[in-house]
Amino acid sequence: MKKSFLAAIALTLVALTQAFAADPTVRLLTDATGIDDKSFNAAAWRGILDFYGDTWAKQSKRGKAYDVVTAQTQDMYVPNLKQASDEKYDLIIVTGFTWADALSEVAKLYPEQKYMIVDVDWVGDPNVMQVTFSEHEGSFLVGVATALKAKAEGIKDPKFGFIGGIPGPVITKFEVGYVMGILSVLPKAKIVDYYANDWGKPELAKAQAKNWYDSGVYAIFSAAGGTGNGTIAQAKEYRTQGKKVWAIGVDSDQYADGIYSGTKSAVLTSMLKRVETASKVSIQNVKAGTFKSEVLVLDTKADGVGFATSNPELDKSIVTQVEQVRKNIIAGKVKVFATYAEAKAAGKVPGDLQASDK
């Protein structure tokens, strides 16, 4: 009785696997913020949805071809990776550098299992594909766009803020690029920065944003995962009251999150980091049999990073100018630094930022 029941389940599983035999199976592993962070993890998830022809509203193949497991605490990274490896997915995707140590531990135990990690280039195992982005270039573009907008609005001595999550080399790329972008347009602009030391605490960003906006900061760029949503919330509040302040979105186009009336949004533009491209490319490689251990760099040229133009208040003329900067970056005419040390040495950024290169 029990055996026949198990056999039936096994048969169903075989049938299910055959039905989708053409496409590989994928498990996404995220940190505690999960795929609802409207930013980084959400983008990775969208790439997977896109590959399978699903959308956020219609995730019909979820649970059959792909799914996601969220780790509530850091000590669950290793067990979650082992579990996914036991369950024999064709590809396991992890997002973010906090996973690097856990991944390099588990990847050695399951040499046949394929893994892909975003934002990391130092896990050298032969079964791991790594994807990094040129976030500094994308952040440079939104920095330019924001500074141009301040100029267009005739703001006197505008100040600009940056809110980071946990400091580290990746977030430093955001900050350095953004600051360089602003200073390339307004060399005398004042820059303030703050690190929340957390990816999931919007209240911290909201309090900091309120402080800064009150003290005359014109725009704040948050590269802090879910924490950054606090900046957008505060900008929305103040724009509703008629104050001229902006939030700059990150990773995904956060225009819709900033809408406070009609088409008016507190999110002027967003730094687009197309994490979806990373997940999509890795799955395609697995399907095509071309998956290998490599570091794929998605830069401006590869359209891995960019800036969002969905806010109608981002004037056409500004978009044209930023587009030109984009072309210059691709052509190598504009050099954006990826580390604070380099940018500081070149005199392109102030020396009192909290950015950290390690």
Added chain:
Amino acid sequence: MTGTSRLPTEGPAMPRTFLDAFINSNGALSILVVLLGFACGTLIIMAVGRNPAGLYLALLQTLTGFNATTGVWNARYVGEWLTAAMPLILCGMSMGFAARTGLFNIGAEGQYIVGLTAAQFVALYAPPFFGAEWVVCLLAAAAAGAFWGGLVGWLRARFSVSEVVATIMLNYIAFFLSRYLTRLIPDANTYRTPNFPGAAIIPRWFIDDLTNHSRLSAGIFVVLACVILYWLVLERTKLGFELRATGLNRTAAGYAGIGVNRCFTTSMGIAGAFAGLAGAIVALGSFSYGRVIGGYDNYGFNGIAVALVGNSTAGGTLLSGLLFGMLSSAQPLMQSRQIPKEIAWIISGLVVVLVSLRAGIRLVIAWRAKVAAARSLAEREAAGA
């Protein structure tokens, strides 16, 4: 030794009927609320259109390691369950021990963090100790936790500072202090330190093979020893008797000649030591490097729920720690079966709320028994008349 004597308001009266026994048994009521919690969880899963079988298959896999969907057995999942339960049991005892002395220790999280931090520092810097540096690390963590907790007890005793406020504030201080100090370690970046030396990591001995290379370490024996110690101290020593007496009525205890203030400090110190050990067991059992913590691990806060459901007794806390550990380590297995990850937390939450209703449930049951008794009496009188 006066420890064997029973205090008047503690423990059940002699049960007369099964119902009486049930109403008076905290254990039975705890089991009832846990079952109710699962029943509600099942209904919620059905309400969102998923198959509740996934929940129970995930729990089965957590408890036995057997994956009924694929027919594969893997003992590692049992190991992971116990690994998740270890800090919960210890933090539950931290909360519970203070509660038995009438103190509300919300500071287990902070005590956990100072324990974790102390363990990490000693692991990285302590001189060799017969190849068992991990023992020194555990002791250091317990001492650090005891200091952090004892400080609150002392403030309470000396200046009547509310232990609730003090522990909450010390949680923040512990968190930021830990981040600050750990980042001072050479070669530490913003989220990790260099690797621990091998002898500082809690050994796995035969457990490693037994549980198919799970993260379960010899820490489990420390936890079990602590459970026994908890019971021994509270139920079988003069100190425990004084602590419990203080918890029940501190004025009366004072009149009876018990040093109430000393009890506060001792109790919070011991409570802190439990939480500190939890920090060390996670730091040196589940990680091979020191962490610059980016947020609370929440074992301390969850310990409050563990103690509540376990009714602050040694055995109860052990069982409820295993329950909460099961829910938390079943979570990824549930997600793998398309059960929303929030379900495990909803069930834990419901269990806590329902346990708090224990007093209420008891009132209702007692009232119904009374009504039934009155009715049967009336019937008997009517029959007799």
